[in-house]
Amino acid sequence: MRAADVAEAAVTTAVDATNFLTASNASIEAFKTANLLKGLGVNAVIFGERGTGKLTLARYILPHAPVIDASRFDELLDAIESHSEVIIYRLDNVANLKRLIEALQKTRTRVVATAGGRYSQDQLDEIFTIRLALPPLAERSEDVAALIDAFVQEARHTLGKTEPFERNGFVPDLSENAISLRRQVYLHYLFDSIGENDLMGIMEHYLSDKLGSNNDYRAFLHLYEVPLIRAGIKRFKSQLQLAERLGLNRNTLRKKIADHSDYQLETKEH
Structure with missing residues (x-):
């Protein structure tokens, strides 16, 4: 397997390995709210950009609930009918919010959802009692430092690396919050020791399907x-x-x- 493929596979398999970290005041407060929600029977929605930890927090609140992407609407309705608790992933992608509300009112299934903010507060008031917002990592510098430490340990284990992670010149990529940061740590760790043959192999792999003009x-x-x-x-x-x-x-x-x-x-x- 080529170096780029190894990095991609490592990032993919590591997506859910890190628990919700609480180093910044914002994440500490969010975690406190999550702990309260674990003991309550109310519905909640967690807002935030991609990669801010919404799904990790939702899974902490409802650890045994199935996670259903809202874009799979029929599957979501079936899950609401057959489970007492459901995590709705990416609520913004739901095809019919009115029908979803009706299904939840009929079944009384408890839901925790993740969302980016497509729907207004008035629309969501019919479903959710609690609304929780997670700021982007650019506003949570303490969490960035903690996540880098966690991702470095994760990468060392996944890639079988023993040498220390070189942080000189490492500027965190927060464009997709924890998603881009994790990918950056893996690639930085991997390419820090890459050789010429590995680099040429990556280029060869990239070009092999693109040549022809x-x-x-x-x-x-x-x-x-x-x-x-x-x-x-x-x-x-x-x-x-x-x-x-x-x-x-x-x-x-x-x-x-x-x-x-x-x-x-x-x-x-x-």
């Missing part, structure tokens, strides 16, 4: 030039120094940077 060399040259120029910009800071290190005419380097303007290659002229 009459202009492939020029079409895929950016896969080599862009990371090379980016790395040079970070290290040498100026076009003049970078051109010298690469053995290129300065005008040639400038043209290459212009050709790859979509990738935001910027550096000082001197």
